[in-house]
Amino acid sequence: MDAKAKIDFSDIILKLENINKSFPGVKALQNMQIELARGEMHAVCGENGAGKSTMMKVITGVHKADSGNIYLNGEKVTIREPNDAYGKGIAIIFQETSLFKDLTVLENMFMGHEPIVKLGGFIHNIDYAAMRKKADEIFDFLGITGQIDYDAKIDNLGVASKQMVEIAKALTYDAKVLIFDEPTAALTNKEVRALFRTIARLKDQGMSMLYISHRMEEIFEIADRVTIIRDGSYVNTAKIEEVTEQQLIAWMVGREMNEMYPKAQVEIGSMILKVEDLCRSGEKDGFPLDHVSFEVRRGEIFGIAGLAGAGRTEMAECLCGLRKYDSGHITLEGKDLAPKNYREAINDGFIYVSEDRKKYGLVVAMSIEENLTMSILYRLTKNKLIDFDAEDRLSDEYMKDLRVKAPSREFIVENLSGGNQQKVLVAKALCAKPKILILDEPTRGVDVGAKSEIHRIVSSLAQTGLTIIMISSDMPELLGMCDRLMVLKAGKKTGVLERDEFSQEKVLKLAL
Ligand SMILES: Nc1ncnc2c1ncn2[C@@H]1O[C@H](COP(=O)(O)OP(=O)(O)OP(=O)(O)O)[C@@H](O)[C@H]1O
Ligand SMILES: [Mg+2]
Incomplete structure (x- = not known):
């Protein structure tokens, strides 16, 4: 059944008009508008910090708008709190449940x-x-x-x-109205397919849905229309079959986009990290690893690919003292390591950017600047005094490089949009200038513009001789950025591919 053909775009179930919402120092929404038709799947796109989540929170009564109108079935409504929204048949599926x-x-x-x-x-x-x-x-x-x-x-x-x-x-x-805020960000491909089947079913039964995502391919797959917002303001609404990805991105970023995957060709150095026969049972926690061995060279971007449960994150966590392994050897610059905890691993020269930014990584109650420099204050200290000017300069530089959207470096991390928190996490790791930087899903939830910024920075770091291990479920990202790619399957190494033999098919074949 072609569900798209049935939608009458003039039959509006939910409408926002002139919605304004400010937070101290931030105008999050400015004369925002959107119209959701009955039975429609309507995607909402915009850069990190554009105001997408705030808009949904206004609709569901989490935030109260400063001004503006909300109409439900043509009638003006007031939504004071989440229970009001529920009572009116509007529900949001949060990413963090x-x-x-x-x-x-x-x-x-x-x-x-x-x-x-x-x-x-x-x-x-x-x-x-x-x-x-x-x-x-x-x-x-x-x-x-x-x-x-x-x-x-x-x-x-x-x-x-x-x-x-x-x-x-x-x-x-x-x-009657369901709102999804980046529902697929933490799902495996298989789970995404299952969610889409459910969404298709909901649609067949006439559900009206708003859907936020940074993944273009998803939007083109499931949306009927898309609304683009930028800097808290409405930009445009279009039928999905009438726009191209290029056009959407141009509306979103309002500027020229950098090249995606700007991988620099670099001379790869000598071996820096050697892992031999690493094993863990996975009985108590996490997934097992089964005699995994590999070598990483200086200045290399070494990718680890695999499906969920392959042991990618466990591998990274073993290197960083965050998880125990039963047997095996880790050697860094010829020195035997047995990291007992993360602190030791940092001293050895590792930094791990976790896929779980709240668990390890950010202290969300502190400012951007405090987060960025907390692990390197000793380097900013001269004659026992912190060089605050240097600290400020460094923070501003990284905030600018990664386009962190915030009124100032003093802004509290908790109040940043999700994608901007991710940028601060990556920036913090980059500030620490480690020997081995491990990035686990570094661009999850990050908009297209910032993604290419992160890639550009990662690539230039590799050029300066930093060694990077990159774990990602985003195949184009791995293929675009890595020099070599190790594929894991159920805890076993199934192969290592060189850049000139990369292809999606080869990786999948090794992973499945
Ligand atoms: N509670 C808050 N206090 C202060 N500022 C806030 C608060 N919540 C959101 N903001 C600010 O409002 C702006 C919009 O944030 P919002 O979370 O809506 O962005 P988003 O479009 O969902 O971004 P992302 O793609 O990163 O999730 C951001 O500049 C953010 O820092
Ligand atoms: Mg958001």
Whole structure:
């Protein structure tokens, strides 16, 4: 069935008009507008910090707009808090879920509006049978019957399942408008396919959806229309079949784009890092590694590819003392290492940019500048005094290079948009000037412009002799940036490809 043909773009379910929203020092939304048609999948695109998440938070009552109007089914509405939005049938699926991790799937779905059975008089009880029946209907509607245990604790579910529970929860409120804020950022390819099947089903049943993503190919695959915003302002809305990727990017960035994957050709030096027969069982935590050996050379960008569960992150974490390994040898510049913790690994010359920026990496309650320089203050110290001018200069330089969108270097990291937090994390690692820089999904959630900036910087660092290990699920990124690529599959090395033999097919063949 061709769902796209059915949509009547003049039948508006949700409309925003002249929405303004400021935070101290930041005008996040300026006369913002958007129209969502009934049954439409409408993508929202814009650079990091453009105001996408803020717009969705205004729609769902997380933030109150300073001025402007919201219409639902042609009627002006006021949405004061998230419960108002739920009551009106608007739900948001956050990337970092808002579910209670110690409660079960069923409890989370019906929290606060459990079906009640009267037992006579004033006595009543939660109607578990009704809850299960309703849950069955919803899971059936979503096409995921039997895929998630109703009685499982949320904490025991993976990201993708948690997301499904969020969607199911939205449906218990009879949602008519669903909002997705970068839903695929933390999913594997397989999970993305499953989510898209569910989204297609929702669409067939007439759901209206807003969808934020930095991944162009996704937008072209699932959206009917796309609205582009820049610096808090509306730029344009277009039918997806009437625009090209080039045009979308031009609207988003409003300037000339740098070349993607600006890999410089460099002389690769002698061996700097050697890993021999690294093994870990993976019984207690994480995935196993099975006799993995490889060598990395100075100035090289060495990629690690593989599917989820292949052991890529575990490999990086073993190198950095963040995970234990059972046997094997790590040698850096001829010296035997056995990093017991991250601190030791940093002293040895490693820096790890984690895919989980909140867990290791950023202190979100501190300023951009404090985050950038916290690990290198000793280098900025002269005669026991911190050279604050140098610190400021350095922060400004990195903020400018990576186009971190913030009013000043004193801005608190927590209030940055997601993508800008990622840029600060990468900048912090770059400031530390390590011997071996390990980047784990460095451009996840980062917009196209900043992505090419990060790539440019990584490439120029390699030119100065820094060694980089890059883990990514973004195949074009790996193929574009790396000198060599090791492929892991279920903890085993299945091959190492040289740059001149790179191809997507070869990598997939080794990974599958
Ligand atoms: N609570 C807050 N306090 C201060 N400023 C904020 C707050 N929340 C957001 N901002 C600012 O508002 C602007 C828009 O942020 P928003 O999170 O909406 O961007 P975004 O388009 O979702 O970006 P990304 O693609 O990086 O997620 C940014 O400059 C951000 O720093
Ligand atoms: Mg956002």
